[in-house]
Amino acid sequence: MIRMIPLAACLAALPLLAMAEGQTHRVAIHVDQNDPQVMTMALNNAENVAAHYREQGDEVVIELVAYGPGLQMLIVGQSPVEDRIETMSMVLPMTFAACGNTIKGLERKTGAPVALLEEAHVVPSGVVRLIELQEAGYAYVKP
Structure with a gap:
């Protein structure tokens, strides 16, 4: 005898199937302060989020966006977390975005x-x- 499974039961099981296969989470981290503690906290947040989702069998995509005074985080020879960023970028699914407006302003100010x-x-x-990341479904974190 063939048993028919109601459509509602099949649809209800879809979220469980998706969870079993793992999800991809997206996180935008915002740094706008030239403060080593804030920069360190942002990187700690990224590592902790990545570890959490890895333990669950999920994936995570992280983008750190730095602008204004926070751009110092991404400047050669000025970043207090330069070595850590280099190390983290090799092991985490993480990118670092630098604000072009801030760069232009610094270059006008310094002439270099x-x-x-x-x-x-x-x-x-x-x-x-x-804004673009949030519109694309990224969760927003500001340490």
Whole structure:
């Protein structure tokens, strides 16, 4: 005898099947302060989130967005967390976005180009990047 499973029961099981296969979480971390403690906390947040989801069998994508005074985090020779960023970028699914508006302002002020860490990529605007990430479903974290 063939038993038919009601459609509602099949639909109710879909979230459980998705959880069994693992989910991908997306996190945007915002740094706008030239404060080593804030920068360290942002990196701690990234490591802790990655470890949490790894233990659950899920994936995570993390983007740290730095602008204003927080851009110091991504400047060669000025970042108090430069070595840690280099190490983390090799083991975490993480990218680092540097605000193009802030870079232009610094270059006008100093008359010299801003040298970013190799791990950083420039986005036109840090604030706009955070908006785009949130619109794309990223959770927002500000340490």
